[in-house]
Amino acid sequence: MNLTTLVVTIGAIAFILTLAVGVFYRKNKSWLMTFLQNFTGVLFIFSGYVKAIDPLGTAYKMEQYFAELQHTFGETAFSFLAPIFPWLSNYSTSFAIFMIVFEIVLGVMLLLGSKRKFTAWAFLLLVIFFTFLTGFTFLTGYVPQGVNFFQFSQWAEYNPLQMKVTDCGCFGDFLKLEPKISFYKDLALLVPALIFVFQHQRMHQLFSSKVRTIVVWVVTVALTLYCINNAYWNLPGIDFRPFKKGVNIRNQKQLEEEAEANREVLSYTLKNRLTSKFVELPYQQYLKEYKSYPKTDWEVIETKMTDPEVPESKISDFVIYGPNDDDVTEQILSNPDPFIFIVCHKLYYHGSRQETVQVMDSIRVPVDTMVVGTDTTINFRTEVKPRDVSKTVFEWDESYLNRFRKIVVPFTQAAEANNVKSLIVIGGADTEMINDFKQAAGISFTACSADDILLKTIVRSNPGIVLMQDGRILDKWHYKHLPTFEEVKMNYIK
Template structure:
């Protein structure tokens, strides 16, 4: 039984760490998912707390996973994982039955699961959860409580710092369809022979005051006493959907400008603001110099938003950004970049770079070599991030070893 306890503890620890981490590196994505759930369950008043719930959920999952993986505070960790999984197993059953939101978001955008798949996953995980919970008193306590609490506190602080960085800038790992290097036209293609959506047509006919449902195969076309009432088309099987399927922009007159963006041979900068009223105004105004640079003809600039044109007009009159806004779907814009506003650079339909408004490129440096600047920016950012992660990992490892093995006495 000791081996079974060990396997169950490690398995749950890894699952919870992964789940918490992928949510933590995309806090805005998790906040958007919470907002969808709140709207579906008519709890819109909680919408302003979506980001808070996102941070709490990600950090809680991560620290529970760490506690299980390292065997720290096992009685508390056992109760935490039992209560956590019991609640979410019941919740996912409700979601599977009602299907208010198609994707549960339990693994962020890293792994997409339907509500029924999520429920089945939770049912399977409840097996090791029950093993850990029922055997919670048999896990050995190797270190003093203070050492374990300090270790968990350090790791909790670490995941909060990661979440903070990804919120203020952009996710350190991008699982979204619009990640850097993606060719948008190719990502919109449907492969030959791919499954198509399947629909069922329901015909409603009435006779003697009674309305009945018919299909195209059995409707009473030869009986004139039946009078047609209504026709409905129902999707019975979803076909293949390309990773990018809603990339479309229009101007204020409704003219489609998507091809102008995708097939422009110049560098194209897209200023993305899903909602101008919730955007950082200084960030939008910062893009004015970039728009002026593109007026010279070396590049193109488009500002995209999902806000109604009345709100765009009010924003323009108040702030005078100096460039027009084009319209797009809000979900599309939120998927393109996790910043409001954010900036995306594309060329020939391929995404070259993405920036949060807190790190918009310097126009003076762009004048000479746009591609060179983007490549240098990503190389420097990746090198800096790699060094930071390595240093923090080393310091964290040394701190944990010091706390657990040197500063505190081991228990037999």
């Protein structure tokens, strides 16, 4: 589905609801106002619902925004605002749940005409908030590397590679929109938002005030519990991400890489270094005339290419590094045997400290020298001597360790007893941290590393348990709903 199809569908639903309100209920004071209420209400309910299915996706997106905003404001006169964003990041999941529930409830209130003045102002403020986020995403494409967002005089030509957050997450993982389209969408929503504020008394109202209030509260409570379940207690009921059950990562990754390699150049956009003049040349024309555009005078600003036959997804970024920082991706994806793939996008600890520990080194010490003719033989003996080294000691979160000690490790031990190997992949940690964590959690199998965003995309659980074979995801589980290995063996391992 694309945005056009979605808008047409929502428009059709809004049209039917408008007829129902006007013809059957006779509650409308303005056909236009009723249609706008229904259109924006259905839009907010839908966009909120696809995010409610996967609240962690919105939480992770907000973490990206908070990190970029902290950096952006930290270099300006508004630096006093910067400390707010790390604090918000610590509560990103709660923030995401509140935002999702508020969006859907606001959609319901628009349909019902509940508390018209409050609804009108709340809708305007939420649209302004969304416009700020999508505008920041899109406009950072004009901000060159090393330039702060607020240094407007140093903005340059638009380059999508410069965008700090590449996707606004308006419709979660259900529908990905270009940042520019998302920004324009929110600008368009400001029109009905302003109409609601200045004409809220003309908004239709359905049912009695008491019924409207009851509906709003029931929806609020139900949605909050639904979001909490999907964020903390279980995996999303619908998986919109590319790493869903049944996907063959190796095959899809190969298809995406081949499609990317087979893209053809359509045109080049050139900029004159002296006059700042822009010229767009079709590829074939450029090949004929490139001598007229020497690199000393012209630079390539943009290369337009054909769309890949297979759209790129996060699967293209699936890269796993072994304990020695070597790429073990193909080794993992080509494993013909079933294996347990444990995903940890982040390790939780309260702090760390440096300690000096003593290690024993074995050294060879010469004892004597024997000379026989022209041959010289040196005899050595091995001595063990102590050496002081500095070591980082981590204060691990006990509740997080217990997820492994009580759930993951016993599961992997049962798997090992049935000749099924396990592998843990950790994000955002160096070798020293990983080794210390393995020891604290009682993990004996191999630990690898990967990009934390990739790991968040694979499974919405920390840790998350994925069963793989020959590059295919057979199934995956939240650690709170991990079945026994005997059940897994019976259902998946022949």
